Amino acid sequence: MRPVIAITMGDAAGVGPEIIIKAFENEMVQKICRPVVIGDSTILNRALNYVNSNLQINSITRIKDAVYEQGTIDCYDLNLLDEQLPVGKVSKEAGNAAFHYLEKAITLAKDKAIDAICTAPLNKEALHLAGHIYPGHTEILAELTDTSDYAMMLSAPNLKVIHVTTHVGLIKAVELINPDRVYQVIKLADETLKKAGIPSPKISVCGINPHAGENGLFGNGEEEEKIVPAVKKAQDEKIDVVGPLPADTLFFRATRGDFDIVIAMYHDQGHGPIKVLGLESGVNITVGLPIIRTSVDHGTAFDIAGKGIASEESLVEAIRQAVELAPKIEERDGLQC
Incomplete structure (x- = not known):
């Protein structure tokens, strides 16, 4: 029915x-x-x-x-x-x-x-x-x-994005990002796509700073502190995830098929690329409910x-x-x- x-x-x-x-x-x-x-x-x-x-x-x-x-x-x-x-x-x-x-x-x-x-x-x-x-x-x-344990996922043709933080200011978003939350969102992404019929989702994780920190050249080591431990933990559990990667090239790679989903660190980092693809084509999905x-x-x-x-x-x-x-x-x- x-x-x-x-x-x-x-x-x-x-x-x-x-x-x-x-x-x-x-x-x-x-x-x-x-x-x-x-x-x-x-x-x-x-x-x-x-x-x-x-x-x-x-x-x-x-x-x-x-x-x-x-x-x-x-x-x-x-x-x-x-x-x-x-x-x-x-x-x-x-x-x-x-x-x-x-x-x-x-x-x-x-x-x-x-x-x-x-x-x-x-x-x-x-x-x-x-x-x-x-x-x-x-x-x-x-x-x-x-x-x-929930997250916002945006879906558009050729691109899916899931967010670590959403409706908070940028400074607050960086404060809220931590290894536990990043790992939680990686798990939600993996489980959601598997339920949708993708047996082994390819997941990519954005950095916070330009060029994902460039090995400490930009920022204050946020990538190493907040993201890398979560990615390593997920990898140890055989989840196909990579990162942190520079956001400015990552979304292009995802739209050409390198990844099934991108994990964005904050609202505009994830929403911007989706909306460039067209306001009429994007869909917001709450995962974890x-x-x-x-x-x-x-x-x-x-x-x-x-x-x-x-x-x-x-x-x-x-x-x-x-x-x-x-x-x-x-x-x-x-x-x-």
Whole structure:
């Protein structure tokens, strides 16, 4: 049976609602999965006008009431927002709703009512205004699933990147990098790719400083202190990993096929190359969780929200990858959620 994929609406003042509608216009989505939106039906109905869509919204309060038909968007309606919510503006109301959409999706995943979660973008400022003090989706997912060992993986054509640190400043990121964390991420990368069907993943690890420190010429020996012990430990366990290597050439080597995945030390080191390949093609995957979660690799784009011009390509790809990663089941267990 096609897996049930819950698509959280994200920040309703951003492009999330309209890219969801555009994704449902793609007939492939319903063919590969049973998608259900976790959000607000009133907001989705409003967004139909942005993209001139004739799709119908089926508002439900139980997963079992979804119809999963072409031409229909099943929306698990939390009824949190008014249709007068301003578009393209930060608001605590939208931030609060975005948190609760994700919270509900996590509960449904824990209850085995859905098979994977795919998230539209939220806005961190709006999230914080609503009193939900998290750096982003990843940290909410980790806390609400009691997960301590996790990492952000970005996937684009010809390149996969997994991060040691993410949403912290650069100076703080260097402080947080240590051999235990680097080793943990190497293990997560190896296990994730093996589950995805790569029997012996080739893993490469970025340095922190230019030229990976050039044997101590740049930096203060961070590579030798923070990265080398982790790589050696993983190698002793027969993991196919090399590094630390200079990041400025490593990503080129990965895109030509030398490596299956790159381990980046901090946010922009990993995000930059992925986004050069195209904002529409990148997908964000949280690894290490007990549930499957994928996401678009772009933000709420308040500047173009409500104009109907935002691309749905990243969301469609995120849904496709959620389907690939979702548990393979023959029948559902009939939960009345």
